[in-house]
Every structure is written in structure tokens, then in C-alpha cells.
Amino acid sequence: MGGSQFILRQKLEDFSFYFFPIIDRFPTREKWALCSQIKNCVYRLMRRCIQVEKSRDKRRFAFEMDVDMELLRYLIRLAHKSRYLNSKRLQTVSQKVGELGRILGGMLRSFGVQP
Known part of the structure; x- marks a missing residue:
């Protein structure tokens, strides 16, 4: 298992x-x-992370993780606009998702996929 996949899995x-x-x-x-929807999106991200670790087709699953990450960002913004998340929580959650995105972006680059 690669280091970035393990880190991403732990961060997720x-x-x-x-x-x-x-x-x-x-x-x-x-x-x-x-x-x-938010929980299912996070579960899909975890599933894709495991698939990246176990599969030979790492690029495909890493790209699918990137798509799920964009969906998660959208759902979080929707929760904020619906006033279920206050601005402070949105900032904290966005920082955590941003960190996940940076790790995923590095992983995608290592597989030769442009994030």
C-alpha cells in the first residue's frame, strides 16, 4: 500500500x-x-480509496474519487446555504476537505491523471 493512500484513508x-x-x-x-447523501458520499470515497489500494486500475478509481470529492464539496455548500452548517463549522469542514483534496490531487498526479 502506498503512503499517500494510507494517509488519505486515515484522513477520511x-x-x-x-x-x-x-x-x-x-x-x-x-x-x-x-x-x-453526505454520508453515502463519504462511504463511496472510502470504498474508492480501498479500491485504489487493492486494484491494478488505480487511475480509474482515483479519478472516481475526485468526482466524489467534488460532489462532497457541493453537498457541504448546500448544507451551509440551507443553514444547517454555520460559517465556523463550514470553515473547519472545508479545511478538512481541502486537505483530503490536496492528498488526492498528489495521488492523481502520481498516477498520471490531471486533477
Whole structure:
């Protein structure tokens, strides 16, 4: 397993432990909509990270992770615009997602994919 994949996997796990309790406090009507979409997106990112580690087709799964990362950013902005995340939390979450994105970008470059 490459170093960047291991770091990304650990950072994804840390992110989910930080962010999931926050989104669990979203209004009840969003529990099965936006909250569920965000969690599923993070789960897909973790699945893709494992696929990058285990697969021979690392480029494909890394590119799919990049697409899922963009979706996660959109869902987080949507949560903020819907006033489920305050500006301070948005800033913290955005920093964490930015860090994930930088690690993923480095991984993509190492596989010869332009992020």
C-alpha cells in the first residue's frame, strides 16, 4: 500500500468521525435526504480509496474519487446555504476537505491523471 493512500484513508476516517456527529444534528426532515447523501458520499470515497489500494486500475478509481470529492464539496455548500452548517463549522469542514483534496490531487498526479 502506498503512503499517500494510507494517509488519505486515515484522513477520511478522521473526517467521518468529526463530521458525522455534526450532520446527525441536521433537522429530522434532512436525515434521510441531505444527511444520507453526505454520508453515502463519504462511504463511496472510502470504498474508492480501498479500491485504489487493492486494484491494478488505480487511475480509474482515483479519478472516481475526485468526482466524489467534488460532489462532497457541493453537498457541504448546500448544507451551509440551507443553514444547517454555520460559517465556523463550514470553515473547519472545508479545511478538512481541502486537505483530503490536496492528498488526492498528489495521488492523481502520481498516477498520471490531471486533477
